[in-house]
Amino acid sequence: xxxxxxxxxxxxxxxxxxxxxxxxxxxxxxxxxxxxxxxxxxxxxxxxxxxxxxxxxxxxxxxxxxxxxxxxxxxxxxxxxxxxxxxxxxxxxxxxxxxxxxxxxxxxxxxxxxxxxxxxxxxxxxxxxxxxxxxxxxxxxxxxxxxxxxxxxxxxxxxxxxxxxxxxxxxxxxxxxxxxxxxxxxxxxxxxxxxxxxxxxxxxxxxxxxxxxxxxxxxxxxxxxxxxxxxxxxxxxxxxxxxxxxxxxxxxxxxxxxxxxxxxxxxxxxxxxxxxxxxxxxxxxxxxxxxxxxxxxxxxxxxxxxxxxxxxxxxxxxxxxxxxxxxxxxxxxxxxxxxxxxxxxxxxxxxxxxxx
Ligand code: GLY
Numbered sequence: 001x002x003x004x005x006x007x008x009x010x011x012x013x014x015x016x017x018x019x020x021x022x023x024x025x026x027x028x029x030x031x032x033x034x035x036x037x038x039x040x041x042x043x044x045x046x047x048x049x050x051x052x053x054x055x056x057x058x059x060x061x062x063x064x065x066x067x068x069x070x071x072x073x074x075x076x077x078x079x080x081x082x083x084x085x086x087x088x089x090x091x092x093x094x095x096x097x098x099x100x101x102x103x104x105x106x107x108x109x110x111x112x113x114x115x116x117x118x119x120x121x122x123x124x125x126x127x128x129x130x131x132x133x134x135x136x137x138x139x140x141x142x143x144x145x146x147x148x149x150x151x152x153x154x155x156x157x158x159x160x161x162x163x164x165x166x167x168x169x170x171x172x173x174x175x176x177x178x179x180x181x182x183x184x185x186x187x188x189x190x191x192x193x194x195x196x197x198x199x200x201x202x203x204x205x206x207x208x209x210x211x212x213x214x215x216x217x218x219x220x221x222x223x224x225x226x227x228x229x230x231x232x233x234x235x236x237x238x239x240x241x242x243x244x245x246x247x248x249x250x251x252x253x254x255x256x257x258x259x260x261x262x263x264x265x266x267x268x269x270x271x272x273x274x275x276x277x278x279x280x281x282x283x284x285x286x287x288x289x290x291x292x293x294x295x296x297x298x299x300x301x302x303x304x305x306x307x308x309x310x311x312x313x314x315x316x317x318x319x320x321x322x323x324x325x326x327x328x329x330x331x332x333x334x335x336x337x338x339x340x341x342x343x344x345x346x347x348x349x350x351x352x353x354x355x356x
Contacts, residue, residue, distance in 0.1 A: 003020040003021060003022050003023075003027060003028075003031050003156065004020060004021045005018055005019070005020050006019050006020065006021055006213055006216075007019045007213075007216065007217070007220060009131065009132075009151070009220045009223065009224055010224055010227075011132065011133045011149075011151040011223060011224070011227045012133050012149040012150070012151055012227040012228050013149075015133070015151045015153070016151075016153070017131060017133075017151045017152055017153065017154065017155055018153065018154045018155070019131065019154075019155045019157065019216060020154060020155070020156050020157065021156075021157050021158075021159070021209060021213075022156055022157065022158040022160075024158065024160050025050070025158060025160055025161075027158070028119065028156055028158045031156065032092065032117070032119075032156075035090055035092075035117075037056070037057070038085070038086070038088065038089045038090060039055070039057065039085075039089060039090045039091070039092055040057045040058065040059070040076070040079060040080045040083055040085050040089065040090075040091050040092070041054070041055050041057065041058040041059070041091075041092045041094060042058070042059050042061065042076055042091060042092065042093045042094065042095070042099055042102060042103040042106070043058060043059070043060045043061070043094050043095055043099065044060065044061045044062065044063040044064075044067065044095045044096070044098065044099050045060060045061070045062055045063045046063045046095070046096075047094050047095040047096075047099065047121055048060045050121075050161075050164075057079065057083040057085070058079075059075050059076050059079050061075070061098070061099065061102060063095075063096075063098070064098065065098060065138065065143075067098055067102065068098050068101060068102065068136070068137045068138045068144075069137055069138060069139070070137060070139070072102050072137075073102065073105060073106055073137060076091070076102060076103070076106040076110075077106055077109070077110055080106070080110050080114075085110070085114065086111070086114075087111040087112075087113075087114055088114075088115070089114050089115065090114065090115035090116065090117055091103050091106055091107040091110070091114060091115070091116055091117075092116075092117045092118075092119065093116070093117070093118045093119065093130075093152075094119045094121065095119075095120075095121055095122075095125070096120065096121060096122040096124065096125045096129070097120075097122065097124055097125045097128070097129035097130075099125075100118045100120055100125050100129045100130045101129060101134075101135050101136055101137070101144075101147075102137070103116065103118065104116055104118065104133075104135035104150050104152060105135035105136065105137060105147055105148060105150070107150060107152075108135055108148045108150030109148070113150070115153055116150065116151075116152040116153055117152060117153065117154050117155075117156060118130040118152040118154075118155045118156070119155075119156045119157075119158070120155065120157065121158075121161040121164075122161075122162075122165060122169060122172070122173055123162055123165065123169075123170055123172070123173025123174060123176075123177070123208075123212070124169075124172050124173035124176060124258070124259060125173075126157055126162075126173070126212050126216075127173060127176050127177055127180065127212060127215040127216060127219065128173075128176050128219070130152065130155045131152075131155055131216060131219055131220070131223070132151070132219060132223045132227075132234075133149045133150055133151035133152075133223075133227065134147065134149060135147045135148050135149070135150050136148075149227065149228050151227075157212060159205050159208050159209050159212070160205070162203060162208055163203060168257060169257070170203070171257070171259055171260065171294065171295065171296070172257040172258060172259035172260065173259060174200070174259065174294060175240075175258075175259030175260065175262045175263040175266075175291075175296065176215070176259060176262065177189070177193070177211060177212075177215045178193060178263065178266075178290060178291060178294065179237075179239050179240055179262060179263075179266055180214075180215045180218035180219060181193055181215075181218070181290075182239065182266070182287055182330060182333070182334075183218055183222070183236060183237065183239060183330075183334055183336060184217075184218040184221075184333070184334050185218075185221060185334040186334070187333060188214060189211075189214040189215060189217075189218060190290070190333070192210065192211065192214060193211075193290060193294075194290065196210075196211070197293060197294070201294070219237065222234050222236060222237050223237075232338065235319065235328070235338065236328055236336035236338075238319070238328050239266055239269060239328040239330065239336060240262040240263070240264075240265035240266030240267075240268075240269055240328070241262060241265060241328075242265065242269075242314065242317050242319065242325060242326075242327050242328070243261075243264065243265030243266075243268040243269060243314075243327070243349075243350070244258070244261035244262040244263075244264060244265030244266075245261070245265075245313065245317065246265075246310050246311075246313040246314040246317075247261040247264055247265060247300075247302075247310070248261040249313040250302075250306060250309045250310045250313050256297075256300075260296060260297065263291045263294075263296035263298055264296065264297065264298050264300055266287075266291065267287075267288050267291055267298040267354070267356075268349050268350060269327055269328060269329055269330070270283075270284035270287055270288060270330065271284065271349050271354065271355045271356070272327065272329060272341050272345065272346075272349055273329040273330055273331070274355060275345060275349075275355075276329070276339070276341070276345075278329045278330075278331055278337065278339065279329060279330050279331060279332070280331075280332050283330070283332050283333065284330075284355075284356065285356045287330075288356040289356070298354070299354050301350065301351060301352075302350040302351055304351060307347060307350070307351060310350065311343065311346070311347070314346065319338070321340070324340040325340065325341075326338045326339065326340055327339060327340070327341050
């Protein structure tokens with residue numbers, strides 16, 4: 001069966017990304033098989049296991065953030081050159097966020113840009129990393145600090161791959177979906193999350209396909225208006241990330257996945273908004289309940305002894321004006337604003353009893 005084309009996003013330099021849904025892995029393989037030998041695949045040690053026999057030209061990266069570096073980039077570029085991949089060739093990234101980022105970055109610089117297909121295999125990479133054209137590696141201990149904007153020409157989504165994820169990894173992606181629901185201009189995704197909770201958590205394929213499609217439509221709304229994040233619109237997708245990144249870093253990337261930290265951070269941003277009379281209290285309370293209903297640990301408190309380390313991570317955030325860190329807050333459904341929060345209030349929000 002032919003793959004279903006669900007959307008076309010127009011991104012950096014007017015480039016278009018086709019987002020296609022595959023019914024199953026067979027459907028996906030037959031689409032990718034059509035590219036013949038003009039391709040170089042990038043897997044990680046998890047996604048390589050999905051294949052009985054790997055395609056002839058491929059690189060397998062160690063799974064995880066550890067591979068987001070120059071050494072991996074060099075491996076992909078060397079293999080592409082050794083395999084004689086020309087400019088009309090294509091790099092296919094088959095995996096989660098790290099694989100998508102690495103394949104996209106390599107593709108953006110190989111022969112000054114070759115074709116790129118991304119096959120995101122985690123919920124997080126389906127609704128975030130694979131779409132929007134951001135590529136990056138970590139450098140000198142700083143996450144995502146060297147990279148480019150290079151949208152994939154196509155993103156292929158096969159919901160079947162979500163069945164293999166652990167619950168922790170599934171919730172890692174679902175937090176970004178809930179974040180999109182709050183940022184959406186309408187309430188469709190929010191309501192879908194409220195009424196389809198059982199089907200989502202039991203990973204019903206049809207429900208997940210609808211969920212991913214609705215979530216991507218929200219991301220598309222933000223990135224099409226501001227493809228290279230220079231107009232203060234795309235930045236709003238960072239809701240929950242300033243608090244969240246500080247939690248992730250100060251918990252030394254162990255206890256909290258990115259998504260779990262974003263869920264926690266979004267709830268802190270909602271509380272900040274209520275305290276500063278930016279966010280409607282009933283809206284904040286409802287959104288907090290939604291996160292709780294999906295099992296996120298949003299009542300977590302920063303111990304008094306850990307505050308300084310948490311604050312130091314927060315101060316490293318890139319969104320700063322006059323030395324003050326800016327946070328994305330919500331006035332209500334889909335109405336995001338950027339505001340600084342006084343440090344004593346930040347401290348109170350992360351240490352004292354939660355508001356809801
Ligand atoms: N992850 C947020 C963005 O793509 O801008």
